[in-house]
Amino acid sequence: MDVKVNTAGCDMGHMRIGELAERTGTARRLLRYYEEQGLIAACRAANGYREYDERMVDRVLQIRGLLDAGLPTRIIKQILPCLDSPRVIHFSDATPEMIATLEVERDRMTQRILCLTRNRDAIAAYLEEVRGDG
Amino acid sequence: MDVKVNTAGCDMGHMRIGELAERTGTARRLLRYYEEQGLIAACRAANGYREYDERMVDRVLQIRGLLDAGLPTRIIKQILPCLDSPRVIHFSDATPEMIATLEVERDRMTQRILCLTRNRDAIAAYLEEVRGDG
DNA sequence: TCGAACGTTCACATGGATGTGAAGGTCAAC
């Protein structure tokens, strides 16, 4: 039985950090930083180079989205496992503290969405007015 | 004709920084910081104390919301004038660069809203699953 | 009139996400 995939994303693709950086629009430096923070993992080739598989692209994009949404890495680290697909695997992670964290974060995100929406709509309305009779 | 309100929020209320801090849940230090960054203004009493009127409470809350939504102060500073009510006063500010900035920012906010919504929904879905058969 | 609670400015510290550069190893191509 041959190994195909593991959480580090080894053994399948042979994407190195440069390609991942390019495909995600993320500086190499940051990919290493995310790894250091435990958000992503990479296994190493014989020469020490990091190797990633395809799935990492989406994962990095998701991380960037969450960072951009204002979540700190330590929170992202906590919630990422729950967002993985297939999701079924990860039920074991669902400790009560974890669930509490998720609920808090979900509500914070909802608040943020409301605030952002409100303000964006205000900006949009302003722009329409200006375009109208500016 | 007596002066009632100006952009600095003078002459009406006699709220000082401590009360504003308490009512907005914002550290005094930060209120001074926002002033330093040009997000809010205050006029001074004879003794040098900052004075604010009621409107500042909402304004500060709005600023905090935007900060929390991930906008940096320098952007907030640009978009705040457009969000003031009554809005009509501010048409003079509508330079082309300003409009461009606003359009960019509006679109960025829309992106953020989408990303946030997607991730929040994923979290919510996970929570539902866990609550269901965890 | 004294002290507590508030205000002021100045200035340095911190933490998180990044930028940047040095010093060096690996590898493919010419």
Add this chain to the structure above:
DNA sequence: GTTGACCTTCACATCCATGTGAACGTTCGA
């Protein structure tokens, strides 16, 4: 076998929102 593009680690720099504290003036009530 040397060049150039890639990788490695290490480490210091930057930006921004905050924390914190010193040193000092003001207000107010006991």
